[in-house]
Amino acid sequence: MKRILIVDDSELMCEVIRGALRGLEEDNVIFVATNPLIAIRKANLFKIDLALIDYEMPYMNGILLIDYLKDINPLTKILMVSAYTEPGAQITLEALNRGAIDYILKPANKDEFNEFKKDLLEKVKGIIFQKDYAFVNIKRTTTSEKSEKKVFPVTCGIDNNRSHLINKLKESKVIAIGISTGGPPVLEKIFTSLNKDFSIPILVVQHMPPTFTKALAERLSKVAQRQVKEAEDREKIENGVIYIAKGGTHLAVEKILGKYYVRLLDNIEKVNNHKPSCDILFSSVAEWYGENATGIIMTGMGSDGANGLFEMKKQGALTIAQSKESCVVFGMPRVAIEKGAAEVVLSVEEIIDLLNRV
Structure with missing residues (x-):
């Protein structure tokens, strides 16, 4: 059983992600945090195996949240939910450099929800069941x-x-x-x-x-x-x-x-x-x-x-x-x-x- 944390201030996106995760092959505990402060509190209370993180959120952005979650538990895997824009690309690259293992693009509209959920499920299965994932810790270069x-x-x-x-x-x-x-x-x-x-x-x-x-x-x-x-x-x-x-x-x-x-x-x-x-x-x-x-x-x-x-x-x-x-x-x-x-x-x-x- 894995503990998965969804961090997004959009209730709709949280529900879409939860819907995708229902397709996992075993029972997992899924937490939802609508802002980073709640996410940090849950991470301190529970050993989080995987966190799916948005970038634009109240109190702090997703990049800073990666640092907090990695400080709490270096073994927590991070999957960024990224915007398909030029600023979103820059942010995603920084997230990968800061310790995120992978990213997935947000759906641009409701017509893309099904494809998003399919892709998300495949990525999450690979990560939590460690299919081909080695989880090498790439040291950040100063x-x-x-x-x-x-x-x-x-x-x-x-x-x-x-x-x-x-x-x-x-x-x-x-x-x-x-x-x-x-x-x-x-x-x-x-x-x-x-x-x-x-x-x-x-x-x-x-x-x-x-x-x-x-x-x-x-x-x-x-x-x-x-x-x-x-x-x-x-x-x-x-x-x-x-x-x-x-x-x-x-x-x-x-x-x-x-x-x-x-x-x-x-x-x-x-x-x-x-x-x-x-x-x-x-x-x-x-x-x-x-x-x-x-x-x-x-x-x-x-x-x-x-x-x-x-x-x-x-x-x-x-x-x-x-x-x-x-x-x-x-x-x-x-x-x-x-x-x-x-x-x-x-x-x-x-x-x-x-x-x-x-």
């Missing part, structure tokens, strides 16, 4: 820590294949990353830790809606102090630039007269229930870059990316899966590993160390 050079110890994952992996990475003309749940803090950690002269272009598919990917690119560019941008159709892929796939559009590449370009594919439906899809990116990189590429599949629920990463491996590219211990959700890397698509399995720190050896 400003002073970001300014310091990060040096990570090399562990056996790299030591056993050091020369081989480094040589294959050095031959890469591009790095493709597929990532989902738990991704933004991991991407922030990687990009802030890269050597300043790191020049291999990076293409990233992070499962997010359109407004969120633009906000993500802006945030990563600011904190990493390097060029991170939302990808644009037909732009030339330049060294040293990190391209984030636009939400709602597949990201691919093509080669014209010896140069590589970004392609955004609007006319292709969702793949593995995602748009952008990691499979589309990996398959495209396999086709146009062949062995001169590196593919990395990271934290996320589901199976997106496994097939495309396998195509990259068959073409001779270096393929990496994030280790279970360092994932928030091990689903995507797990499927890729089971399929034989990953040449090596590394932690986030090992991935950073490898990238910085180029």
Whole structure:
């Protein structure tokens, strides 16, 4: 039995969320708090396993409430109920950086309630029954820590294949990353830790809606102090630039007269229930870059990316899966590993160390 806390000042949203949670496969205790002060009191009285939090509330916002709930019980999982707006995207990214494990978009109208409840139920089931969730505690990085050079110890994952992996990475003309749940803090950690002269272009598919990917690119560019941008159709892929796939559009590449370009594919439906899809990116990189590429599949629920990463491996590219211990959700890397698509399995720190050896 799990204790779930709903925190929202809208009685209608509380009832919609409660309705979705009735679909859970076992009995759970569900608490409702119509403001953060009530939520804090309930969290002090009961061990809360999962809290579903709105942002705009009386007395304090959802970001501050995350801090309070984590101080009361660091094991409490946080799911943000986010607005589908630009400010909502910025807030959600901050919530993920502060310790929220995932988010779900609020329904814009009553017609979207059923789809919202279905998606919410799937996320909550995954979290409370720990299906592929590892619940890694991603340490928040302070400003002073970001300014310091990060040096990570090399562990056996790299030591056993050091020369081989480094040589294959050095031959890469591009790095493709597929990532989902738990991704933004991991991407922030990687990009802030890269050597300043790191020049291999990076293409990233992070499962997010359109407004969120633009906000993500802006945030990563600011904190990493390097060029991170939302990808644009037909732009030339330049060294040293990190391209984030636009939400709602597949990201691919093509080669014209010896140069590589970004392609955004609007006319292709969702793949593995995602748009952008990691499979589309990996398959495209396999086709146009062949062995001169590196593919990395990271934290996320589901199976997106496994097939495309396998195509990259068959073409001779270096393929990496994030280790279970360092994932928030091990689903995507797990499927890729089971399929034989990953040449090596590394932690986030090992991935950073490898990238910085180029």
